[in-house]
Amino acid sequence: MELDEAVFCRRSVRVYTEQKVPEDVIESIINAGMCAPTACNKQQVRFIYLDGNEHLLKLYRAGAATFIKECKQAILVLYDNRIDNIEYSDHIQSASAVIQNMLLKAYSEGVGTCWVCNLPAKTKVRSLYHIPKYYDPIALITLGYPKNAAKQIPRKYRVSDVLHYNIFDMRQEEKVCAFVNESKILLKRHLRRVYQRLPKIKLFTRIADKFEKKFDN
Numbered sequence: 693m694e695l696d697e698a699v700f701c702r703r704s705v706r707v708y709t710e711q712k713v714p715e716d717v718i719e720s721i722i723n724a725g726m727c728a729p730t731a732c733n734k735q736q737v738r739f740i741y742l743d744g745n746e747h748l749l750k751l752y753r754a755g756a757a758t759f760i761k762e763c764k765q766a767i768l769v770l771y772d773n774r775i776d777n778i779e780y781s782d783h784i785q786s787a788s789a790v791i792q793n794m795l796l797k798a799y800s801e802g803v804g805t806c807w808v809c810n811l812p813a814k815t816k817v818r819s820l821y822h823i824p825k826y827y828d829p830i831a832l833i834t835l836g837y838p839k840n841a842a843k844q845i846p847r848k849y850r851v852s853d854v855l856h857y858n859i860f861d862m863r864q865e866e867k868v869c870a871f872v873n874e875s876k877i878l879l880k881r882h883l884r885r886v887y888q889r890l891p892k893i894k895l896f897t898r899i900a901d902k903f904e905k906k907f908d909n
């Protein structure tokens with residue numbers, strides 16, 4: 693497959709067929725992730741392959757995104773948080789490069805994926821899967837063969853809307869910068885922090901489900 697096809701046609705897939713992705717394909721996806729650039733070439737990424745719905749249900753019950761309760765395979769991506777360059781979150785950037793490689797490789801193998809960060813607090817994720825404190829859970833990648841063909845949705849902006857030359861030109865920014873209500877974001881941040889740490893009783897989960905963003909694919 694041409695690189696362009698993977699880059700321009702990959703879409704998130706959240707509903708999968710019953711067919712399992714074979715382990716050699718899973719390994720090839722992980723191997724692609726391991727070829728990504730990492731800060732100082734540390735390559736301190738770790739993967740937990742969750743094989744079977746029961747392992748994902750644990751995460752869903754602890755407060756993760758609703759759609760994962762139907763998923764059967766996923767990879768939890770971890771990265772060593774013992775970094776000096778906190779200012780630029782080296783470990784998050786490194787893990788993100790790993791994840792994007794994995795999504796593109798999966799697409800080229802006909803495997804659908806979704807990058808998921810709607811997860812419980814890191815301490816909870818660590819205790820569920822016995823992760824040491826010096827690894828941060830970065831994201832979950834759900835996997836499977838797509839049940840439906842993914843819709844191609846155009847991007848929100850064109851290159852000319854978001855590209856600045858040499859300086860951050862505020863007039864250019866006006867083209868895309870929707871009004872951001874900072875107090876609303878602060879409130880949402882706080883609510884999410886609290887929700888991620890609450891015990892998962894049905895009432896809270898039902899309320900949270902209502903606020904969760906819903907996607908077509």
Ligand SMILES: Cc1cc2nc3c(=O)[nH]c(=O)nc-3n(C[C@H](O)[C@H](O)[C@H](O)COP(=O)(O)O)c2cc1C
Nearest residue numbers: 702703704705706757806807808809810811907909
């Ligand atoms: C950092 C990050 C976190 C995300 N978290 C979630 C999530 O928790 N749940 C979900 O359904 N999709 C999640 N996504 C997928 C995005 O919703 C998706 O990439 C976006 O809607 C664009 O759609 P596309 O991937 O089909 O191009 C996440 C993507 C990224 C990059």
